[in-house]
Amino acid sequence: MDPTGPLSTDGLVQLLDHEGRALTDDVYSPYVANLDADELRAMWRDMTLVRAWDLEATSLQRQGELGLWVQSLGQEAAQIGSGRALRTSDFVFPSYREHGVAHVRGVDLVEILRIFRGLQHGAWTPQDHGFHMYTLVIGAHSLHATGYAMAMKRDAAQEQEPGAVVAYFGDGATSQGDVNESLVFASVYNAPIVFFCQNNQYAISESVTRQTKVPLADRGKGVGMPTVRVDGNDVIACRAVTEWALEHARSGKGPVFIEALTYRVGAHTTSDDPTRYRAREEEQYWAERDPISRLEAYLESRGELGDEFRAQVAREAAELGERTRTTVKSWTRPELLEMFNDVYALPHAGLDAERAWFDRYQRSFDTQEAAQ
Amino acid sequence: MTTLTMAGAINAGLRAAMERDSTVTLMGEDIGKLGGVFRVTDGLHADFGDDRVMDTPLAESGIVGTAIGMAMGGYRPVLEIQFDGFIFPAYNQITTQLAKMHYRSRGAITLPVVIRVPYAGGIGAIEHHSESPEALFAHTPGLRIVTPASPQDAYEMIQQSIASPDPVLFFEPKARYWDKGEVDVDRVVTQLSGAGGAAAGTAEMGRARIARQGRDVTLVAYGPTAKLALQAAELASADGTDIEVVDLRSISPLDSEAVVRSAKKTGRVVVVHEASTAFGVGAEISARVMEQAFFHLHAPVLRVGGFATPYPGATFEHEFLPNIDRVLDAVDRVMKH
Numbered sequence: 001m002d003p004t005g006p007l008s009t010d011g012l013v014q015l016l017d018h019e020g021r022a023l024t025d026d027v028y029s030p031y032v033a034n035l036d037a038d039e040l041r042a043m044w045r046d047m048t049l050v051r052a053w054d055l056e057a058t059s060l061q062r063q064g065e066l067g068l069w070v071q072s073l074g075q076e077a078a079q080i081g082s083g084r085a086l087r088t089s090d091f092v093f094p095s096y097r098e099h100g101v102a103h104v105r106g107v108d109l110v111e112i113l114r115i116f117r118g119l120q121h122g123a124w125t126p127q128d129h130g131f132h133m134y135t136l137v138i139g140a141h142s143l144h145a146t147g148y149a150m151a152m153k154r155d156a157a158q159e160q161e162p163g164a165v166v167a168y169f170g171d172g173a174t175s176q177g178d179v180n181e182s183l184v185f186a187s188v189y190n191a192p193i194v195f196f197c198q199n200n201q202y203a204i205s206e207s208v209t210r211q212t213k214v215p216l217a218d219r220g221k222g223v224g225m226p227t228v229r230v231d232g233n234d235v236i237a238c239r240a241v242t243e244w245a246l247e248h249a250r251s252g253k254g255p256v257f258i259e260a261l262t263y264r265v266g267a268h269t270t271s272d273d274p275t276r277y278r279a280r281e282e283e284q285y286w287a288e289r290d291p292i293s294r295l296e297a298y299l300e301s302r303g304e305l306g307d308e309f310r311a312q313v314a315r316e317a318a319e320l321g322e323r324t325r326t327t328v329k330s331w332t333r334p335e336l337l338e339m340f341n342d343v344y345a346l347p348h349a350g351l352d353a354e355r356a357w358f359d360r361y362q363r364s365f366d367t368q369e370a371a372q
Numbered sequence: 373m374t375t376l377t378m379a380g381a382i383n384a385g386l387r388a389a390m391e392r393d394s395t396v397t398l399m400g401e402d403i404g405k406l407g408g409v410f411r412v413t414d415g416l417h418a419d420f421g422d423d424r425v426m427d428t429p430l431a432e433s434g435i436v437g438t439a440i441g442m443a444m445g446g447y448r449p450v451l452e453i454q455f456d457g458f459i460f461p462a463y464n465q466i467t468t469q470l471a472k473m474h475y476r477s478r479g480a481i482t483l484p485v486v487i488r489v490p491y492a493g494g495i496g497a498i499e500h501h502s503e504s505p506e507a508l509f510a511h512t513p514g515l516r517i518v519t520p521a522s523p524q525d526a527y528e529m530i531q532q533s534i535a536s537p538d539p540v541l542f543f544e545p546k547a548r549y550w551d552k553g554e555v556d557v558d559r560v561v562t563q564l565s566g567a568g569g570a571a572a573g574t575a576e577m578g579r580a581r582i583a584r585q586g587r588d589v590t591l592v593a594y595g596p597t598a599k600l601a602l603q604a605a606e607l608a609s610a611d612g613t614d615i616e617v618v619d620l621r622s623i624s625p626l627d628s629e630a631v632v633r634s635a636k637k638t639g640r641v642v643v644v645h646e647a648s649t650a651f652g653v654g655a656e657i658s659a660r661v662m663e664q665a666f667f668h669l670h671a672p673v674l675r676v677g678g679f680a681t682p683y684p685g686a687t688f689e690h691e692f693l694p695n696i697d698r699v700l701d702a703v704d705r706v707m708k709h
């Protein structure tokens with residue numbers, strides 16, 4: 001491995017090694033010093049539930065109940081660790097794989113699947129959760145996130161509760177103009193935003209080495225913002241660096257770039273076939289660095305997980321799976337006229353005419369049938 | 373003759389062009405080892421290597437912008453934009469740079485860049501994966517816009533596009549990728565190596581095709597809707613309506629002559645495309661028919677297309693897109709007028 005390249009472990013913040021042994025870090029350990037056993041178990045529970053549901057969604061896609069599915073397998077620590085550092089007053093702009101963060105922000109995981117059943121493009125109200133819709137155009141939302149942070153900064157000047165924004169995106173997105181432009185804007189306006197890059201090492205088939213020759217966190221250095229690289233499969237370290245970064249942003253010190261080095265365990269989507277472009281050995285290497293097993297090993301070593309808690313979470317996962325299956329299968333197609341809704345906030349003559357025509361056209365079939 | 377899918381025909385056409393001309397270079401996301409998300413470039417990386425089949429960083433503006441530089445440096449880039457809805461980061465490079473370089477340089481710079489775009493809907497995809505943005509580009513002077521409807525046309529037109537000195541947007545109807553057809557692989561080779569060369573090829577791909585002869589109504593279609601128009605024509609013939617189908621093949625230039633000739637013959641024209649009808653290609657065709665065949669018309673020109681909404685969730689797409697019922701409804705209306 002290139003010691004200076006994008007997959008180097010140089011400067012990677014770790015608070016658990018890959019076998020679950022605790023490590024300390026002078027800068028970041030204090031940010032998780034107050035996490036008690038309940039909070040650590042809660043993070044393990046989140047990760048476990050999200051993964052179980054994720055696998056359920058994959059199986060629903062295979063059964064033809066979903067058009068497509070985008071797994072977050074392997075990225076649970078990066079998402080739950082960073083997500084649990086957020087406050088209600090913060091706002092998140094996800095890409096489209098941040099199911100773990102959605103869960104932490106109170107979005108019902110089952111509802112996410114409406115998008116992938118082709119019912120609608122957005123499946124929750126962003127303002128209700130401080131969690132924007134998924135954005136499929138790579139990196140486009142990083143600018144929205146920056147603008148939202150610029151607005152928050154104006155709010156802060158009026159002594160409202162300080163908040164910050166987290167923009168999630170992947171390694172591929174760092175090549176997009178929009179992402180680079182958002183770094184520039186965030187920097188020069190000193191916007192309260194944390195750029196949280198989950199480097200899962202693949203943009204569909206392309207290795208991160210096709211996007212960069214240096215660690216992705218260095219993108220932040222070029223515009224003068226503090227950067228940190230963290231082991232993305234270490235949920236405690238992810239929590240710690242995000243707590244630090246959000247505090248930095250909320251206190252008016254400006255943006256931060258976090259790179260969480262993780263691994264996309266699954267395919268890009270259910271339409272993808274990773275056997276065409278990556279080796280089994282590599283997948284095996286990362287399977288041995290699973291984020292959930294790592295926290296599990298740590299908790300077990302301290303006797304803090306317990307059979308009762310495990311059984312309870314297993315029951316919850318089974319219930320969530322059952323609810324996911326029955327709910328998704330119960331969703332039927334909405335009224336066709338709904339496709340004309342919400343294009344504009346106010347009436348639009350051209351659209352209204354088309355809607356009226358389509359309504360008459362549909363009814364003409366009823367009339368024909370009645371006449372026969 | 374050989375039997376190929378449309379995806380296979382484009383693949384074979386790319387291969388033939390690459391074998392003929394070592395400056396032909398493919399650029400795009402996931403087109404290398406993966407062979408593209410639709411496998412249109414399958415096997416080409418293995419046979420031609422990294423320099424000829426370039427997996428690019430994930431940046432559409434970067435792909436088109438660097439291709440302009442590559443073309444100025446003597447290469448013929450053939451780009452893949454992964455999906456229709458992802459072309460927009462490159463919209464600036466395409467409309468303000470690629471389209472205008474020849475004009476601005478008073479002919480000193482030619483940019484033989486081909487941009488392949490899997491487009492249109494019908495495959496149950498999620499947002500931004502089913503769009504038909506051809507009119508946005510047809511409205512931009514300096515670009516040629518083509519879209520094949522059959523494996524034969526796909527095979528020939530991709531090679532004609534690559535040979536053309538002008539930038540070409542090559543829209544591939546993704547729902548037709550797996551449709552099979554007989555392909556004659558020799559004809560276009562003879563054409564491009566003949567006296568007329570690239571000019572003959574460019575002229576040829578600008579011509580519409582009469583996909584079906586008929587007397588009563590002209591259906592004008594292209595790309596994904598050509599097959600739909602032919603299916604509608606078959607059903608209408610059972611009711612005694614004889615439909616002519618014009619497959620445009622090229623949107624810019626638009627083969628007005630072929631459309632107007634058919635309009636004069638039938639006196640009734642219905643345009644069918646997946647893009648929203650408002651301000652679209654159908655409006656342009658309607659205007660040209662009005663200008664050049666007004667006194668031959670028995671009915672107003674009608675358009676059947678997508679509605680003036682964003683492309684809806686896949687569950688709505690069968691009704692959002694022009695379907696057989698809507699095409700036949702329009703045929704009935706022009707017949708009864």
